[in-house]
Amino acid sequence: xxxxxxxxxxxxxxxxxxxxxxxxxxxxxxxxxxxxxxxxxxxxxxxxxxxxxxxxxxxxxxxxxxxxxxxxxxxxxxxxxxxxxxxxxxxxxxxxxxxxxxxxxxxxxxxxxxxxxxxxxxxxxxxxxxxxxxxxxxxxxxxxxxxxxxxxxxxxxxxxxxxxxxxxxxxxxxxxxxxxxxxxxxxxxxxxxxxxxxxxxxxxxxxxxxxxxxxxxxxxxxxxxxxxxxxxxxxxxxxxxxxxxxxxxxxxxxxxxxxxxxxxxxxxxxxxxxxxxxxxxxxxxxxxxxxxxxxxxxxxxxxxxxxxxxxxxxxxxxxxxxxxxxxxxxxxxxxxxxxxxxxxxxxxxxxxxxxxxxxxxxxxxxxxxxxxxxxxxxxxxxxxxxxxxxxxxxxxxxxxxxxxxxxxxxxxxxxxxxxxxxxxxxxxxxxxxxxxxxxxxxxxxxxxxxxxxxxxxxxxxxxxxxxxxxxxxxx
Numbered sequence: 238x239x240x241x242x243x244x245x246x247x248x249x250x251x252x253x254x255x256x257x258x259x260x261x262x263x264x265x266x267x268x269x270x271x272x273x274x275x276x277x278x279x280x281x282x283x284x285x286x287x288x289x290x291x292x293x294x295x296x297x298x299x300x301x302x303x304x305x306x307x308x309x310x311x312x313x314x315x316x317x318x319x320x321x322x323x324x325x326x327x328x329x330x331x332x333x334x335x336x337x338x339x340x341x342x343x344x345x346x347x348x349x350x351x352x353x354x355x356x357x358x359x360x361x362x363x364x365x366x367x368x369x370x371x372x373x374x375x376x377x378x379x380x381x382x383x384x385x386x387x388x389x390x391x392x393x394x395x396x397x398x399x400x401x402x403x404x405x406x407x408x409x410x411x412x413x414x415x416x417x418x419x420x421x422x423x424x425x426x427x428x429x430x431x432x433x434x435x436x437x438x439x440x441x442x443x444x445x446x447x448x449x450x451x452x453x454x455x456x457x458x459x460x461x462x463x464x465x466x467x468x469x470x471x472x473x474x475x476x477x478x479x480x481x482x483x484x485x486x487x488x489x490x491x492x493x494x495x496x497x498x499x500x501x502x503x504x505x506x507x508x509x510x511x512x513x514x515x516x517x518x519x520x521x522x523x524x525x526x527x528x529x530x531x532x533x534x535x536x537x538x539x540x541x542x543x544x545x546x547x548x549x550x551x552x553x554x555x556x557x558x559x560x561x562x563x564x565x566x567x568x569x570x571x572x573x574x575x576x577x578x579x580x581x582x583x584x585x586x587x588x589x590x591x592x593x594x595x596x597x598x599x600x601x602x603x604x605x606x607x608x609x610x611x612x613x614x615x616x617x618x619x620x621x622x623x624x625x626x627x628x629x630x631x632x633x634x635x636x637x638x639x640x641x642x643x644x645x646x647x648x649x650x651x652x653x654x655x656x657x658x659x660x661x662x663x664x665x666x667x668x669x670x671x672x673x674x675x676x677x678x679x680x681x682x683x684x685x686x687x688x689x690x691x692x693x694x695x696x697x698x699x700x701x702x703x704x705x706x707x708x709x710x711x712x
Contacts (some may be wrong), residue, residue: 276315276353282308289323298331318347318354334369341366360400364408367393371415380422389420390516409442410453417460427463430511436460451477467498488524496542511546518542533559533566540565549582557591566574569595569602570636576608580615603632607643612652623650641670648682657689 292300321340328337348354374386394412416435420428433525453535474491495517505511524530543552559565572595579588606629613622626646644667651660
């Protein structure tokens with residue numbers, strides 16, 4: 238999940254309109270010969286510019302454009318460059334940024350050929366073109382066009398930065414954003430070189446800012462994630478959360494990063510893998526202390542993390558208390574998980590207790606009864622195992638257990654307890670299920686039960702003969 242949402246270059250453009258307002262006075266001065274640039278303005282152009290100021294004060298921008306459109310000028314002249322520059326400024330002032338691109342771009346081309354504008358003005362215009370092309374690229378839905386716009390934006394950004402010793406951090410961030418968008422334009426063919434360049438730029442931007450804005454770190458985080466730099470991204474997330482712990486999504490992202498790191502390094506370095514797992518646990522608990530990640534699902538995830546870490550006592554404690562308090566959903570499967578992990582913690586008696594509690598909460602669930610029966614088998618308490626296995630069959634509603642397994646368990650425990658008739662009934666019931674044909678132990682169990690029945694019947698038939706032989710000798 239990317240933590241970086243696209244910084245709207247329109248917002249950058251709105252900043253551009255503020256710059257344009259300041260530049261308008263420069264344009265008026267140039268039209269009146271006040272510029273230090275050694276180029277002359279025609280009388281018609283000068284007259285047109287004189288008409289613009291009152292129109293600007295009245296905010297009649299359409300009128301200003303109409304005046305400029307009416308001026309006739311020689312192609313490639315200084316007049317053309319001034320008029321194009323002024324039209325672009327008017328478009329920018331009225332937030333018509335797309336329309337400002339073409340006249341500004343042509344004005345810069347003319348200035349480059351004839352040295353019409355001072356360097357500062359040229360660089361300011363180039364910076365604006367870089368941002369505006371970036372905005373066009375970010376809003377375009379046509380991939381080829383999008384790449385073209387991003388390419389133009391990058392070209393202008395590079396030119397601006399080559400000539401600017403201390404660019405504004407925001408400019409560095411905007412440039413890095415465009416590099417990032419161009420790099421990932423084709424998800425199936427991400428440009429790693431552009432990603433690296435974008436990261437270098439944003440890191441330089443961070444170094445130049447006295448107090449970097451959160452957007453810098455979010456962009457850096459996105460680049461790190463795109464490069465699969467989990468360690469680096471977790472450090473940035475820690476910093477962002479230290480500044481603002483209310484970011485719920487960042488907590489989830491940080492925990493996920495630590496889990497991925499644990500899984501990634503765990504095989505080669507189990508100690509480090511466990512350290513990252515512990516960090517994931519601590520991250521979840523820190524988030525909960527700030528009021529986040531407290532849904533039943535989140536709390537169950539925390540239980541799972543403790544169990545992954547082998548902390549069965551702590552995990553089962555959180556799970557049991559959570560289901561009792563309502564912070565974790567009290568449902569049959571969670572209770573069964575609880576019983577299983579009490580077993581992992583070598584707390585067999587406690588496992589039986591919580592499952593019996595669950596059986597009362599869910600009186601129609603045969604799966605819980607079956608789990609209790611299996612626990613009693615492990616405890617060598619077959620009488621109790623038989624009782625709960627019979628309850629399991631009676632209740633039904635199995636989730637993972639096959640009915641065959643329940644009847645088999647009844648047959649096995651009943652036979653072991655000498656209750657042959659019950660064992661025979663159960664084995665006949667189990668035989669009706671398809672699993673009986675596949676289970677290699679089933680024929681053996683059925684065989685010993687039938688043998689026990691046959692032996693019992695043989696003994697019954699032998700008893701009268703024994704009595705008859707004893708009769709002649711008796712008095």
